[in-house]
Amino acid sequence: MELRHLRYFVAVAESLSFTAAAERLGVSQPPLSQQIRDLEAELGTPLLWRTSRRVALTPAGTAFLARARAILAEVEAACAEVRAIGAGRSGTLDIGLTGSILAGPLGRLIRLFGERHPSVLVRLHEMAPGEQPAALHARRTDLGFLRRPPDDPSLRVVRAWPEAVGVALPAGHRLASRPAITLADLRDEAYLSLRLHDSRFARDLWDACLAAGFAPRLVQQVVESASLVNLVAAGLGVALVPESIGIVPRPDIVYRPLAGPAPVADVCALHRVPAGPVAENFLALMRSEFGRADGPAAS
Structure with missing residues (x-):
């Protein structure tokens, strides 16, 4: 039994006419009639009563129609789901x-x-x-x-x-009055950093300081940028942070962009x-x- 058999049977059962069903399916009537006979032979029972004037469902045909509709609906739903997944819509x-x-x-x-x-x-x-x-x-x-x-x-x-990199400073820091800061300005500052051993970004910032002529005076390392900001707010040092982190308004922190050659985020x-x-x-x-x-x- 194939899905074609189910579609053909449903079309005939809903039309109660082989002629109308053939037109609906876009096939000629003799192959349609043969497909229905093959289906009945496989099931071992008639699904339709046929006379010269009318077509009617047998009790078995009525029961099979409900199941056939459900199967075809499930197949269509499965096809729609697969198409949506394949197109990235689901x-x-x-x-x-x-x-x-x-x-x-x-x-x-x-x-x-x-x-x-x-x-x-x-x-x-x-x-x-x-x-x-x-x-x-x-x-x-x-x-x-x-x-x-x-x-x-x-x-x-x-x-x-x-995204740019800037400097997060405690409010009232001596560099806070400047509109921009260079990396070299941080030479003598207590430096707060993301953890160097698991952040390539942190290591790149460190290397940028080395290229500017100094090794940062590292005092603390943390996992997240939000933790850096909290340590800066507590006055424990300064930090190089992505712009999206630094520009969030806080009364206890001042963010300044980097001037001159600077790393990016x-x-x-x-x-x-x-x-x-x-x-x-x-x-x-x-x-x-x-x-x-x-x-x-x-x-």
């Missing part, structure tokens, strides 16, 4: 990120994506940057967002959006190849919102 999207990334435009991007693809479930997974490649390879996530992509040729890197999207239809739709929206600039972020 399914799940697992995103790995650090908490500081959400201070930028990613939250708005997720909201826009949800408005355009309401049947996609977006799940966020906060994790350290160093954990994101493993999560992608293990298929625990579909996209990762971080500031410094790893050297992994099996993963694709797309620049998501640009560009955010990158990381994904497997191929990314998959849902992730591709998210990346397409990202490109339309922020412009397209493939490749790793500048150091």
